[in-house]
Amino acid sequence: MNNHPFHDPGLKARHRSARLFKWYATASIALTLAFLCFFLFDMGRTAFPALWQTYVKVDVSYSEKTLRLTSKAIDRKYRKIVSRAWLRNIRRQVEVKPELMGHTLSQWVLADDQVDQYMKGHHYNLKVKQIAVVEALKVEGAIEMRWNNIFFARGDSKLPENAGLLSALIGSLLTLGVTMLVAFPLGVMTAVYLEEFARDNTLTRFIEVNINNLAAIPSILFGLLGLAVFINLFGLPRSSPLVGGLTLALMTLPIIIVSARAALRSVPDSIRQAGYGLGLTRVQIVQDHVLPLAMPGILTGSVIGVAQAMGETAPLIIIGMIAFIPDSPTSIVEAATVLPAQIFTWAGLPERAYVEKTAAGIVVILLILFLLNTIAVYLRKKYEIKC
């Protein structure tokens, strides 16, 4: 065997190193995916309790006195048990339903965040006396966990039990609306120019390098641009979706341009030749034939661009979109916050109850991003140009 002309004494070692190398490649992707799984699991586990909120059943009396001092509406021992946000709301309740006046009703009310944390078995900050009250309520069946509607129906609050995502969601919607209104037409126009009209000269190449470069500039520098140009130079309102949207538009532009160019390039040249053959001008061909064919590809790229802009936080912090916004913004020049900025704000707050809210906000944003990416994949699959 050993004097075989092709015998290689090192063959065993070579095969061993081949196995080792394959093992390294497999391990690196396995570790990456393991991290992803661990991360998703950890977020889901942290976020899960935020879906429920504790309510307690107590007697609430509506009278002149309690309207003046809302904390008097409930029994003294429940004062730390019931949410202050709910008590503040008593006046509004009476305004809506004046017949409540002079009555004492037993009803389910929102519990304080510390009680909520106690019920969920997290770290809490209650006195022994208050724990006794909660335990007594438990025995009576006067305390229960309910679906956390507040989280999706209200804006930010300094009281964790009353804090929700709605104002941030609307802020994100307005900001991304501005972003797309600016970035989509500009991006498509740039792509059409570079792909269909521009001659291959130094200027064109300079623009191309520029676009590639913009895509890799740290996002925080776009925030500096927004601050210096949009706010200080143009005097646009600080913290507004208008400024945020414009800043994000400049960041999204390269993504849309690159994908739109790829889509335009994939339109077969025979379409253009046929147009010339019929005596159409270049603009007519692009406008009526090439662009409609490329549109699904362009839309896919734009959806991916929106998904990226949606998660961007750093430039928005610089232009002040981390303000405390309890009420949803109604126009693009009001102060607003966006989803990731809301997550950032909550993550920095000391109360333990915000941890689960932050994680729940993260799950919401991940679900939205997942949905956007699914739409992009669907568009790509459905309208793939077959030629």
Added chain:
Amino acid sequence: MKKSKKFNSERLMVLVLAMASAISILTTVGILFSILFQAIEFFQLKSFWYFITGTEWSPGQMDSRFGALPIFAGTFMITIIALTIAIPAGIGSAIYMSEYASPRWRNILKPLLEVLAGIPTVVYGFFAALTIAPAIVSFAELLGLDAAYNSALACGLVMGVMIIPVISSLSDDVLRAVPDSQRNASLALGMTHSETIRHIVVPSAMPGIISASLLGLSKAIGETMIVVMAAGLRPNLSWNPLEDMTTVTVRIVDALVGDHAFDSPDTLSAFSLGLVLFVITLILNMISLAQIRKFKTRYKISSL
């Protein structure tokens, strides 16, 4: 008559399109000048030389000093930790996906990596601060070491994971673009699969892999949210990754979120740090683009 009118409107159309594409240049110029002007203003107030070489960063005081060396050192430290993770894991993943995985596995793995790439950085930051940092503290205690809750190691680790898909996706594209004839030739000469990859495919794809790694490096330097949420604020010149450190981006955010007057040196220092960030990432991006162009011309590839 009619014809010339049509041509005029066409010309107008093309002009409008050309102007739209000039926006990208305007943006770059806008970023450069908005940073440059404020940075010049800063250097009129404070010494440029001390900014580059000084070791004390103490804004907000009467006699404030702006020596950015500890800030650069912190950025460097966290970046190095991130790349030690991201480069081997990113290239390994790319090799697995392009060379070993069956098409079916590839179709599963690629979207999963895209999920990782699509996670917003603020989410990574929260994860680093909430889960990774305490884990590192207790692990260090186990070894009898003392770790800070906002250690450079925690940021670096999470940032490394964030960069893996950046490196792997570009490297994967490049590796797949290497012509199959090279692989077949090598296998025909009796090389094993892994020898083919190590000695033929990877060297051919090297410019692309370098480009991907530089892109990862520039992402790591410019990354903001992870370090803002999980790294420290204290400029700290140290070699110990278990200590808290600060980075360029953290100081930029910190300087601009506070209530300082816009023309105070405290606020303006953000722009001088931004200028450094801009110049460094610009150089890295330029080298990265040049490398990928080298690869494209060598194998005459128009996509990528």
